[in-house]
Every structure is written in C-alpha cells, then in structure tokens.
Amino acid sequence: MTAAVLCTGTELTRGELFNSNATYLAEALTALGFEVGALDAVDDDDQRIVRALERLGKEHDVLVCTGGLGPTTDDLTSECVARVLGVPLERDETSLEAIRRRVERVGRTLTASNAKQANFPRGASILPNPNGTAPGFSVKLGRAAAFFLPGVPLEMKAMFAASVVPAIQPLVADRSHQTLLRTFGLPESEVNDRLAGLDTAHDVTIGYRARLPEIEVKLLARAPTADAARARAAAAAAEVRARLGLDVVYGEGDTSLPEVVCRLLEAQSLTLALAESCTGGMVAELVTNVPGASRSFLGGVVAYSNAAKTELLGVDPTLIERHGAVSAEVARALAEGARRRFGSDLALAVTGIAGPDGGTPEKPVGLVHWAAASDAGIEAKHAVFSGNREQVRRRSAYAALALLRRVVLRSSVQP
Numbered sequence: 001m002t003a004a005v006l007c008t009g010t011e012l013t014r015g016e017l018f019n020s021n022a023t024y025l026a027e028a029l030t031a032l033g034f035e036v037g038a039l040d041a042v043d044d045d046d047q048r049i050v051r052a053l054e055r056l057g058k059e060h061d062v063l064v065c066t067g068g069l070g071p072t073t074d075d076l077t078s079e080c081v082a083r084v085l086g087v088p089l090e091r092d093e094t095s096l097e098a099i100r101r102r103v104e105r106v107g108r109t110l111t112a113s114n115a116k117q118a119n120f121p122r123g124a125s126i127l128p129n130p131n132g133t134a135p136g137f138s139v140k141l142g143r144a145a146a147f148f149l150p151g152v153p154l155e156m157k158a159m160f161a162a163s164v165v166p167a168i169q170p171l172v173a174d175r176s177h178q179t180l181l182r183t184f185g186l187p188e189s190e191v192n193d194r195l196a197g198l199d200t201a202h203d204v205t206i207g208y209r210a211r212l213p214e215i216e217v218k219l220l221a222r223a224p225t226a227d228a229a230r231a232r233a234a235a236a237a238a239e240v241r242a243r244l245g246l247d248v249v250y251g252e253g254d255t256s257l258p259e260v261v262c263r264l265l266e267a268q269s270l271t272l273a274l275a276e277s278c279t280g281g282m283v284a285e286l287v288t289n290v291p292g293a294s295r296s297f298l299g300g301v302v303a304y305s306n307a308a309k310t311e312l313l314g315v316d317p318t319l320i321e322r323h324g325a326v327s328a329e330v331a332r333a334l335a336e337g338a339r340r341r342f343g344s345d346l347a348l349a350v351t352g353i354a355g356p357d358g359g360t361p362e363k364p365v366g367l368v369h370w371a372a373a374s375d376a377g378i379e380a381k382h383a384v385f386s387g388n389r390e391q392v393r394r395r396s397a398y399a400a401l402a403l404l405r406r407v408v409l410r411s412s413v414q415p
Contacts, residue, residue: 001171003034004060004144006052008067008077009151010043020153021066028160033172033222034062044074046083053084057142062168064160067151069134071113077148081139082121089119092126095135102133127163131155136163145171174222177229179237181217182251183244184402188215194243202236212387213395214257217249247406258286261401264408265296265346272404273342274300275313275334277325278352278368282397298342303334313337326351328369328380335373346407347373348400352385354392366392370400372407379407 005025011017022039029036037060042048049068056063068077082089096118100110117134120126127136127147132155138147147164149156183191188210195217199206207218217240221232241249251260265272274283274297284300287293301312306325309315315333323329334349352368359365364384371380381403385395 001034001061001173002037002059003029003062003064003168004038004040004056005029005036006038006056006063006065007041007151008044008049008065009041010074012041012067013043021151021156024153024157025064025066025160028165029062029064030220031176031178032165032169033174033176034168044068044076046076046080049076049080050083053080053141053146057084057144057146060144061171063141063144063146064164065146065148066156069117069136069148069150071111071117071133075116078119078121078137081124081141081146081148084141085121085123085139087122090122091115092118092120092135095120095126098128098135099133127159129155129159130162131158138163138167174224175226175229176220176222177226177233178218178220179233180253181219181237181240181249182255182257183215183217183248184213184250184257184398185248186215186244191215191217191244191248195240198236198239198243202232202239204232204236206236212391213398246409247402250402250405256290257398257401257405259290261405261408262287262290262293262296264405266292268408270296270346270408271298271342271344272296273298273338273344273347275338275347275349276300276302277304277309277334277350278354279350279393279397279400280304282393283348283350283400286397286401298344301338301341309334309337313341324363326353326363326367326369328371328382331369331371331382332373332378332380335371335378339373345374346404348404349373350396350400352392352396354389354396356389368392368396368399370396370403372400372403374407376407379403 005022007019007022012019026036040052042052068075099114103110103114120137124137124139129135134150136149136159149159205220209216219233219236221229223229223232250257276283281302287297303309303312306320310317313334314337319329331349331351335347339347350370353359353365355365366385369382371378385392
C-alpha cells in the first residue's frame with residue numbers, strides 16, 4: 001500500500017516555514033506499514049492544488065493533506081477538493097456550532113470567515129478538531145482514501161492519531177514496527193559500516209538520520225502480526241547495540257542524551273555541577289531543559305576568562321601559564337573546582353577553542369578538552385571538532401554529557 005503527503009501553503013514553498021508536518025506524517029505512515037511515495041508541497045494557488053490532488057489521488061492508496069482549512073481567503077483546500085470531485089460545498093451545522101462555541105469561549109464573536117471553516121465538499125466525512133476551530137474531513141479521491149487536516153502541527157497530530165490512523169491501519173496487510181535507536185560518538189559512515197548486512201540478517205529496513213551531533217538508527221520490521229514485527233525489530237536492535245556498543249547507543253525512542261543522563265543521576269541519587277568555558281552554558285541549558293533536572297543539578301559556572309577560572313573555581317594560575325587554558329590539566333582542575341565549589345557528587349568541565357579564530361598550529365580551532373570528576377577520580381578526553389562555532393560548541397556539550405554517562409554507568413560512584 002502506498003501513501004502520499006501533500007502540504008499546502010505559500011509559506012512552505014517560499015521557505016518561510018519549516019515543513020515539520022511532512023516529516024511527522026511520513027514517519028508515522030511508514031511506521032504503520034505504508035510505502036510513502038511522495039511528499040509534496042504546493043503554494044496557495046487553486047489550480048496547482050487541484051492538479052496535485054488529481055495526480056496524487058490517482059497514484060496512491062492513501063493521501064494525507066495538511067493546510068488550507070483556515071478562515072482566510074488563501075485557505076482553499078475544501079474548495080479545491082470539491083472542484084476535483086465535481087460536487088458543491090455544503091455547510092455542516094454541527095461543525096458550525098462547534099466553531100461558534102470555541103470562538104465565544106475566548107470572548108469573540110463568530111464571523112463569516114470563521115463560518116467558512118464549516119463548509120465541506122458534499123458527501124465528506126467530518127473529522128473533529130478538539131484543539132482548534134478548523135475541522136478536517138475525508139473523501140474518496142480517485143484511488144485514494146484522502147484525509148484533510150489543519151496545518152497547525154498540534155491540531156494535525158491529534159487528529160491524525162484519533163481519526164486517520166484507525167481508518168487506514170486495516171488497509172495494511174502486514175503489521176509493522178519501527179525501533180529508533182539514538183547514538184552519539186561515531187560518524188554516520190562508520191555507523192553504516194558497522195551495521196553492514198544486519199538488514200538482511202534480520203529482514204528489516206535500516207534508515208539513518210544525522211541530527212547534529214547524533215545519528216539516529218531506525219529499524220523497520222514488517223511481519224504478518226504486530227507481535228512478530230516487534231520481535232523482529234527487537235532482535236535487530238539487540239544486534240545494533242552489540243555492534244556499536246553501549247557507549248555509542250545511549251537510548252531508544254523519544255529521548256535525548258541530556259534526559260538519559262538526568263535520569264541516571266536521579267536513579268542513583270547523584271548530584272552534578274558544571275564548569276564551562278567554550279560552551280558558554282550550553283551544557284547547563286541542555287540539562288535544565290529536562291523536567292526534574294533540579295533533583296540532580298546543583299549549578300554551574302561559566303568561567304570564560306582565565307581570571308574567572310582562578311577566582312571562581314580555584315584553578316592554579318601557574319597551571320594555566322604552563323599548559324594554557326585549553327588543556328587537559330585545566331579541564332581536570334575546572335572539574336575538580338566545580339565539584340568542590342558546589343559539593344556535588346560529580347562535576348563536568350569543558351574548555352576549548354570554538355572559533356572561528358583563536359587557533360594555533362599546536363592548538364587549532366575546534367580543539368576541546370573536557371573532564372568528569374567523581375569519587376573515582378577525574379577522567380579527561382579531548383578532540384578536534386569540525387564545523388562552525390555553534391557546531392563545535394554543541395559537539396563539545398554532547399561529548400561532555402556522553403563522558404558523564406559512561407562515568408555514572410562504570411565508575412565506583414554506583415551503589
């Protein structure tokens with residue numbers, strides 16, 4: 001069974017808005033077992049919308065379209081679908097009343113523009129929208145079971161899950177299951193090479209997505225039953241972990257490295273302090289984005305100048321003179337100083353040259369040292385990261401968190 005996604009909106013075709021709806025729907029349809037054959041976007045031009053609908057309706061079994069259901073004059077989807085079907089638009093009184101109640105709840109009066117959202121092609125099935133004023137609808141469009149949803153991501157996702165998935169899931173003969181593994185520490189090419197042949201061995205489809213600074217590994221399994229598909233994906237995932245190693249594969253599904261680290265700290269009742277230089281507080285930002293981080297994270301210091309390193313964290317000035325601020329010795333001293341200053345179980349420190357200038361032949365742009373201090377001692381790492389200033393800082397922050405994860409998992413701070 002093939003599926004297509006069509007997103008309408010001039011803001012998409014001009015590049016003014018990132019098309020997150022297309023990504024979400026393609027992944028969701030793939031996970032359901034459909035072969036997604038097209039991801040199209042058209043501007044708010046009625047003739048181009050009509051041509052896209054006619055073509056995609058002929059070529060695919062399922063079509064999911066987002067956008068163009070709002071109250072403004074450039075919201076043309078319902079009108080264009082009616083034109084393709086050769087039927088008039090008709091007002092649905094139940095939808096109109098739901099729209100009226102929603103706008104009145106926020107102290108507004110129903111206008112003609114709002115009422116327009118209750119007009120649908122004759123014969124359409126209405127899809128309720130619990131989060132907005134624009135209902136969706138479904139029709140048979142050529143070969144396709146076609147579904148039309150609002151462009152607002154929050155509204156679209158809820159309606160897709162509630163109304164579209166139950167309608168299209170029975171169309172797929174084989175059940176499917178996709179496992180997403182999150183990795184950090186190896187380039188995409190090496191991850192690919194290490195997993196060579198795994199797809200054939202486990203009869204799964206492997207997909208990769210680079211999301212700086214991580215690599216996602218997606219394992220899609222299809223089988224006659226959902227349980228068999230899950231089992232096949234699980235076996236493949238176990239081999240991925242074995243081939244890449246647990247230091248590289250840090251999590252599964254909808255998680256993040258900072259979240260994994262915070263949950264490890266919380267589970268073992270460990271506290272964390274930070275000392276950051278080149279990352280400028282990015283590690284602290286990543287950690288504090290995790291709900292509940294305050295149960296483990298005590299605080300941090302952005303010690304950018306040498307004076308701040310000395311005065312706030314007690315780094316010996318002669319250490320900086322002898323080795324330079326960007327060195328393993330200073331990274332170790334920063335971690336030790338942060339742990340002492342905050343009284344934490346663990347501390348992370350990062351110091352480096354984020355660029356674009358400031359490098360030397362001995363210490364090039366991208367050179368970063370980071371260290372983790374615990375009761376077991378201080379472990380330090382270094383690397384020369386590629387990319388622009390933002391990329392170097394982000395890679396550095398993730399490298400520090402990855403080191404902390406290894407320390408928590410392996411060192412004697414574990415109970």
